Amino acid sequence: MEFSDVENDLAEVLLTESDIHEKIAELARAIEADYDGEKLLVVGVLRGAVMVMADLARELKLPGLEMDWMAVSSYGAGTQSSGVVRILKDLDSDLEGRKVLIVEDIIDSGLTLSWLRANLESRGAASVEICALLRKPDAAKVEVDVRYVGFDIPNKFVVGYGLDFAEKYRNLRGVAVLAPHVYS
Template identity: 70%
Template structure:
């Protein structure tokens, strides 16, 4: 799976098995918390595709709907400024819905903080966040995240939705990228 050359990968941090196990645990928590309620999963493109697909299939919940948003945050280079533009909005009305934002990774938290306030203004019954990965050291905004798969070091990571120049997203594991590629 994926198209990485072995020389592109410095170190595997999380294996496919570790990710699948943790995803199953997160799905069980979501199932318990939303029992008897309709749930709308909102995926944030493009990174959340893997997490969204795997989480939704791991849920036992019968009444799960899915929708997608694409947002672009502006900043210098790889740093987010928190200035966000919606590239693709939701097709679903959030009024009275139980909404779970699904993210691949939270680093600065600035874009997610903006997204939460934007979606809250649409009148959902509840709004929570699930992320497969979080980089606590990179946080610049205090975001309340209900479900977290793994806390990761503030390094350049690829795989399982995380990309470098749109590459390596499809790797089934999470790894650090070899420095020769980006230094």
């Protein structure tokens, strides 16, 4: 779906499809350099990270790559992180001794990812790093060490490329700021 298909719901376009694909190729080159010859397990966080995972995994030239998925929930209602994380779907993989890369769509307060990293580390992973396509530096509540970041963006609610509002707009090719009239 294109921006023009939901024009009236969007306040501002932040990233086009080609901005994103260029950045994902850049991130992939950095990840390849760090995990050359290794058996990396990438863990996608459902559902927002589906698009990033699909594009990043296909871009990575790492023959030992494996993919797994988790679903967590940190949100009650609305657009504010509660800090309370629940596992809705757990990994199928055993993490003992594994090199793990968490792939996320966005870091907002950082609460979800700092909890998730600690959780995966506690299962005996050899290393746990994070790749996030988007980060909102002005929304940070906890410091999270993110090895691979795509874009720093303003502290506004964004949709597209996997990110939703009430499950809509995930299928937008790019990322845009949602118009306030949609959620207020």
